[in-house]
Amino acid sequence: MTKLVLIRHGETDDNKDQYLSGWSDPCLNEAGRQAAEALAAYMRNIKLDTIVYSGLQRAEETAYIIGRGRNIPILVRESFKELNFGVFEGLRMKDIEMQQPELYKALEADFIHFRFPEGECLYDMNTRVIAATEALLEAYREATVALVAHSGVIRCILAHYITGDINKHWCFKVEHCSLSILELHEGFPVLTKLNDTVIK
Helix, strand or coil, rough: EEEEEEEEEEEHHHCCCCCCCCCCCEEEEEHHHHHHHHHHHHHHHHHHEEEEECCCCHHHHHHHHHHHCCCCCCCECHHCCCCHHHHHHCCCHHHHHHHHHHHHHHHHHHCCCCCCCCCCCCCHHHHHHHHHHHHHHHHHHCEEEEEEEEEHHHHHHHHHHHCCHHHHHCCCCCCCEEEEEEECCCCEEEEEEEEEECCC
């Protein structure tokens, strides 16, 4: 059995204030650090063989808090970055609706294929995330790997392996410092934990 432990990073100020934060690189705020510490304590009895994170600072901080004292590899894989919101990075959805109403309508009409200006679309992000996940699962067969990433990344993985349908992307709630566990039994995916949070 291969086990993939999916962890969303701790909160940042951009998250708290509802600014789009895809490839922009804020650090954790104090609440995010406290939640990561609480999650690390909660996970102390979960054996991990390695930890992988997206390369963005908020995921890196969370990964190293979880990995503290474990003496296991902590690796970066940039293919697990969040959706690239392009020129809309740092804006709120209501800002986009007010400033770019036509683009906002296009996004609402097709959230899968709408490409953020100078960024990417969910379909492209999903393609890179699933390819990276397949490579990770192949490299760590019969191991337990923690992936510290982002809500969009984790939803891509869950929608793909549990439903096989990108349209189900938004059917999964993934909160900050939440824990979801996907087990692969001879390639058959089983979701054993979803959005488990220590700090409610």
